[in-house]
Amino acid sequence: MMHSRHLTATTLRAIRPTRLLSTVPSWATLDPASLGSSPQPHAVCNLVNGRWNSDTEKSITIPNPLDKNAPDVCTLPDTQVGEELQPFIDSMRAVPKSGVHNPLKNVHRYLELGEISRKAGHALSTPDIADFFADTIQKTVPKSRAQAMGEVKVTADFLNNFGGDNVRFLARSFGVPGDHYGQFSHGHRWPYGPVAIVAPFNFPLEIPVLQLMGALFMGNRPVLKPAEKCALVMEQFLHLLHDCGMDKKDVDLLNCQGPVAEKLIVEAPVRLTQFTGSSRVAEMLLEKTKGKVKIEDAGFDWKILGPDVGNVDYVSWQCDQDAYACAGQKCSAQSILFAHDNWEKAGLFDKMQANAATRSLVDLSIAPVLTHTTKSILDHAARLLEIPGAKLLFGGKELENHSIPEVYGAVYPTAVYVPLQELLKPENFDVCTTEIFGPFQVCTTFKDEGICHVIEACERMSHHLTAAVVSNDVDFQHAILANTVNGTTYAGRRARTTGAPQNHWFGPAGDARGAGIGTPEAIKLVWSCHREIIMDTVIPANWTQPKAT
Numbered sequence: 001m002m003h004s005r006h007l008t009a010t011t012l013r014a015i016r017p018t019r020l021l022s023t024v025p026s027w028a029t030l031d032p033a034s035l036g037s038s039p040q041p042h043a044v045c046n047l048v049n050g051r052w053n054s055d056t057e058k059s060i061t062i063p064n065p066l067d068k069n070a071p072d073v074c075t076l077p078d079t080q081v082g083e084e085l086q087p088f089i090d091s092m093r094a095v096p097k098s099g100v101h102n103p104l105k106n107v108h109r110y111l112e113l114g115e116i117s118r119k120a121g122h123a124l125s126t127p128d129i130a131d132f133f134a135d136t137i138q139k140t141v142p143k144s145r146a147q148a149m150g151e152v153k154v155t156a157d158f159l160n161n162f163g164g165d166n167v168r169f170l171a172r173s174f175g176v177p178g179d180h181y182g183q184f185s186h187g188h189r190w191p192y193g194p195v196a197i198v199a200p201f202n203f204p205l206e207i208p209v210l211q212l213m214g215a216l217f218m219g220n221r222p223v224l225k226p227a228e229k230c231a232l233v234m235e236q237f238l239h240l241l242h243d244c245g246m247d248k249k250d251v252d253l254l255n256c257q258g259p260v261a262e263k264l265i266v267e268a269p270v271r272l273t274q275f276t277g278s279s280r281v282a283e284m285l286l287e288k289t290k291g292k293v294k295i296e297d298a299g300f301d302w303k304i305l306g307p308d309v310g311n312v313d314y315v316s317w318q319c320d321q322d323a324y325a326c327a328g329q330k331c332s333a334q335s336i337l338f339a340h341d342n343w344e345k346a347g348l349f350d351k352m353q354a355n356a357a358t359r360s361l362v363d364l365s366i367a368p369v370l371t372h373t374t375k376s377i378l379d380h381a382a383r384l385l386e387i388p389g390a391k392l393l394f395g396g397k398e399l400e401n402h403s404i405p406e407v408y409g410a411v412y413p414t415a416v417y418v419p420l421q422e423l424l425k426p427e428n429f430d431v432c433t434t435e436i437f438g439p440f441q442v443c444t445t446f447k448d449e450g451i452c453h454v455i456e457a458c459e460r461m462s463h464h465l466t467a468a469v470v471s472n473d474v475d476f477q478h479a480i481l482a483n484t485v486n487g488t489t490y491a492g493r494r495a496r497t498t499g500a501p502q503n504h505w506f507g508p509a510g511d512a513r514g515a516g517i518g519t520p521e522a523i524k525l526v527w528s529c530h531r532e533i534i535m536d537t538v539i540p541a542n543w544t545q546p547k548a549t
Contacts, residue, residue, distance in 0.1 A: 099191030118163030182538025191219030204230030306471025369409030
């Protein structure tokens with residue numbers, strides 16, 4: 001039976017020993033041990049044009065996500081349109097379209113940013129600073145220690161990757177001989193200038209850092225709008241960057257609610273916005289900005305288990321990790337599982353249930369759902385169970401003996417089985433493929449002759465972020481991979497959906513607006529555009545004026 005011991009502030013301190021004050025970095029403005037336990041919550045600041053301040057009339061209070069009876073975690077400025085937002089608008093308007101640097105201007109900054117990245121990567125790789133950020137992440141977005149430390153490690157590895165000359169290598173140009181002597185064309189990667197990053201809550205360090213540094217590397221001047229629930233994580237990371245030598249005027253940090261950020265983006269105007277989050281907000285921003293947005297939005301991600309059964313314990317463990325790690329709050333989380341009948345006969349669903357039952361609030365292997373209430377999740381399960389033949393495999397109820405605030409969700413890991421033929425019916429398909437950003441998945445099965453129906457389901461889905469083809473059968477792999485489009489797809493017996501490290505592309509496919517993250521290709525695609533400069537310098541000595549045409 002799943003552990004659901006009552007989680008109090010005392011219990012949380014037992015999960016992670018209280019940090020000694022001496023281990024808090026010298027540049028930090030908070031001690032993670034005090035977050036959600038001190039009666040005086042940490043006050044997050046804005047950063048604009050090199051100056052930290054919290055001079056706003058209103059503030060936003062972030063409650064302790066694990067204990068509604070504990071002190072709040074922090075407050076942050078609730079910046080309003082008008083005098084409070086104007087400095088951010090002015091800051092963006094001061095940025096030229098040609099960026100802060102480009103291949104022909106301020107080229108020393110490529111080297112400077114490479115050195116800053118090296119220093120920051122080294123800092124994040126030291127145990128005390130890694131612990132500092134992992135502690136801070138856990139206090140704002142509760143997740144297991146392994147998941148929090150994994151986020152810090154990926155971020156450190158990314159920063160280390162771009163130390164030294166690798167920043168300027170991103171701006172590598174190419175040349176093509178022209179039509180005549182003296183003519184030569186040069187292709188350059190050119191920045192956009194004033195840009196914005198709207199970051200999500202679920203990876204409060206990794207996602208904003210990778211996108212922020214990519215924007216800086218290519219010569220842009222970004223304003224970062226983090227999710228309110230976890231803004232303090234990026235506030236602290238900016239203090240680290242400043243300690244590593246970054247100019248305080250290189251990045252603005254804006255704490256506000258969505259409509260205010262939209263006002264800045266439209267009015268400044270910001271020339272490119274990178275948005276990671278919900279499809280609804282992404283579509284709204286695309287309309288308001290006339291398409292000037294690169295998006296990494298919803299991920300209703302599928303996993304297909306082929307007919308060749310093997311390593312059942314491993315595959316069931318990976319299914320559990322993909323669906324329920326971080327309480328399912330990953331854009332790459334396994335949302336739907338298509339399992340060949342052979343896997344059901346091998347006891348896959350029973351093993352998945354047994355793995356889910358080991359998850360506990362005590363070690364945060366199950367955690368609050370920060371974008372859905374308990375009621376909304378259970379209502380969705382009830383709607384699925386109305387479909388003929390549907391059944392609850394496990395979960396489907398509220399956690400016991402918890403103190404999670406009512407504004408969040410608190411449910412056991414849940415799986416609902418829906419027959420494939422019912423799932424494909426028009427009246428059921430939308431509800432079966434609705435992403436619940438929490439510990440929730442739909443499962444179904446298919447026979448050999450049903451592969452075409454699985455491919456049909458994948459074709460009809462609207463978002464194509466991650467996917468997994470769990471099979472070592474080459475013919476089966478090819479049949480699925482050739483007829484699907486998901487941007488980050490794992491294939492083979494070890495395939496997963498939640499792979500988002502720094503060493504390969506992570507992002508959607510099949511959408512011209514899609515944004516990648518982490519790799520040189522992703523950085524160049526998102527944060528720069530192509531500029532062609534054609535040099536034509538030599539007029540032949542024997543030139544004579546031709547007849548007008």
